[in-house]
Amino acid sequence: MTQSPQDAASARISGVFSQKKTAKIGTGTTARKTEVVTYFLVCERDDGQLDVQALTADDQPFGPKKQIGRDELLANYFPEPQKTLARQVSALSPKEMEIQKAVARGDKFRKRGESFTAEFEYNKALALDMGNVRANFGIGLCYIARGEQAKAREVFERVVHLDAAFQDEHKHLFNEFGINLRKAGMHDEAQEYYRRALDLSSEDENLHYNLARAAFGKGDVKAAAQALAACLALNPEHAEARQFVDYLKRKKNPDS
Incomplete structure (x- = not known):
């Protein structure tokens, strides 16, 4: 018996899944471990691959999509049937659009060497989402480039506790940030940064x-x-x- 196209479509995976990871907070005698739960919207495509996209604190899909297979989903993600989205979003919300535009402008100015203008744009994105990985990396790189280590350390403390910062989709920025920490003489931070990454990989x-x-x-x-x-x-x-x-x-x- 063959499955109708309608039945196949209804059997596709679509819903909220989570990942639970243990994160180390603090250093030395004050260090402690805590469990961090991150939620994702998962939608199966026509070709059987799954689009995985992170959810913000208010359950809005945000950021780039990652493609994985069913085996990886079953191995690394947990279904959250009790957690439903307030609405199904097929496009970015106005808030998400504003964040992405601000980050894109920040990246453009930073690459031009206009770090103060870039900082202004990244701060606009962070005002809307303090956990935005690209904005945190970007503003941190601005501070390091200007030798403002105190401010760079504040950003570092945020970045090192963001699981998403260590995912493959941010690999280029991850590498650039780590290299710049080391070149700026922030060796303690660089070591903690790579140890945190090793906790996950x-x-x-x-x-x-x-x-x-x-x-x-x-x-x-x-x-x-x-x-x-x-x-x-x-x-x-x-x-x-x-x-x-x-x-x-x-x-x-x-x-x-």
């Missing part, structure tokens, strides 16, 4: 390598060596990590 050898660079920048050779060992355990052919290990060996034994 411990099998990424590049994160271990970047952690090693941040640790070395602070002068902690032992921590750098440990991070490099973790990197090479995951990928023994990681060229940069092998070169870094050789450099540390020559530095320790200059006559060898």
Whole structure:
């Protein structure tokens, strides 16, 4: 018996799902772990792939869509049948449009080197959604570029607790932010940044390598060596990590 197109459409997945992750808040003796729940709107497409889009605090779809398969959905997401959207949105709401426009303008000005104008635009986006990943990354990069480390640290504290900041869709900004933290001499923040990323993706050898660079920048050779060992355990052919290990060996034994 074949399934009619109408039956197939009605069997498609469409609804709210969640992800639960443990986040570390604070450092040192004040550090504690808390469970963070993020909600997503999931809609199945004609080709069987699933569009996954984050939901804001007021249950509005926001940000780019990620495509996944059913296996990944079942493995990493939990259905939330009791949580229904106030309305089904096929397009961005006026608020979402305003946020995206402000962020886009901020990105444009930042790339031109007009950091104060970019900051103004990012702040407009953050006034509407303090958790907007692109706006947080953007304004943080403005502060770092201007050497305003106190303000950059405030942004860092927000970013490091946003799960979405460490997702693949923000990979370019994630990398740029981490590199700039290190280059600005904010080595403690850079190390915490990469450790936070490793909490969510411990099998990424590049994160271990970047952690090693941040640790070395602070002068902690032992921590750098440990991070490099973790990197090479995951990928023994990681060229940069092998070169870094050789450099540390020559530095320790200059006559060898």
